[in-house]
Amino acid sequence: AQSVTQLDSHVSVSEGTPVLLRCNYSSSYSPSLFWYVQHPNKGLQLLLKYTTGATLVKGINGFEAEFKKSETSFHLTKPSAHMSDAAEYFCVVRFKAAGNKLTFGGGTRVLVKP
Amino acid sequence: EAQVTQNPRYLITVTGKKLTVTCSQNMNHEYMSWYRQDPGLGLRQIYYSMNVEVTDKGDVPEGYKVSRKEKRNFPLILESPSPNQTSLYFCASSTPTGTEKLFFGSGTQLSVL
Numbered sequence: 001a002q003s004v005t006q007l008d009s010h011v012s013v014s015e016g017t018p019v020l021l022r023c024n025y026s027s028s029y030s031p032s033l034f035w036y037v038q039h040p041n042k043g044l045q046l047l048l049k050y051t052t053g054a055t056l057v058k059g060i061n062g063f064e065a066e067f068k069k070s071e072t073s074f075h076l077t078k079p080s081a082h083m084s085d086a087a088e089y090f091c092v093v094r095f096k097a098a099g100n101k102l103t104f105g106g107g108t109r110v111l112v113k114p
Numbered sequence: 115e116a117q118v119t120q121n122p123r124y125l126i127t128v129t130g131k132k133l134t135v136t137c138s139q140n141m142n143h144e145y146m147s148w149y150r151q152d153p154g155l156g157l158r159q160i161y162y163s164m165n166v167e168v169t170d171k172g173d174v175p176e177g178y179k180v181s182r183k184e185k186r187n188f189p190l191i192l193e194s195p196s197p198n199q200t201s202l203y204f205c206a207s208s209t210p211t212g213t214e215k216l217f218f219g220s221g222t223q224l225s226v227l
Contacts, residue, residue, distance in 0.1 A: 106156045
């Protein structure tokens, strides 16, 4: 069965320091991968996606993620956190073999300290 | 402005009292979907629709109904709400594949007493 695991439910960083949000998936097939961000009292917004091609993907607001097939991971990073990055982040996977169904990770809440 | 509009934003009701949460999109998207968000569980799909008059169950359809009579509207109906349906609900829409960029509404916080 396909699954998505976000390894940290909460991450706390200081403003100006790097952010790392970890995501692993379980599948026998190559998936498409997405990161969405949810700011307080808002709907989800797409940050970036990987479907095929270059495994390092750049998104909005300075975020990027790297697809590592051998590690079945798609970790999200940002070199320098900003106060506006405080939000909840969701790793989302699409498994073509599962009828293109989307599966959401449990979410990682990011706190940015001044 | 391209958007998905959900109403109401907040709803408190009692067990067994039928309710409807509306969802409308202005992007002419074929694909629409409902999710519920619970702490630690991420978003789970309730129902989805690939086009007008075409709906399918997601992962957690029990206790919910939907209809898709028009392309822009996709209401979520709880015929007899129960406390375990207390949750944050999101409607989303997308282009035909339904699996690329999803556009989300702002959410409906439902409390069933």
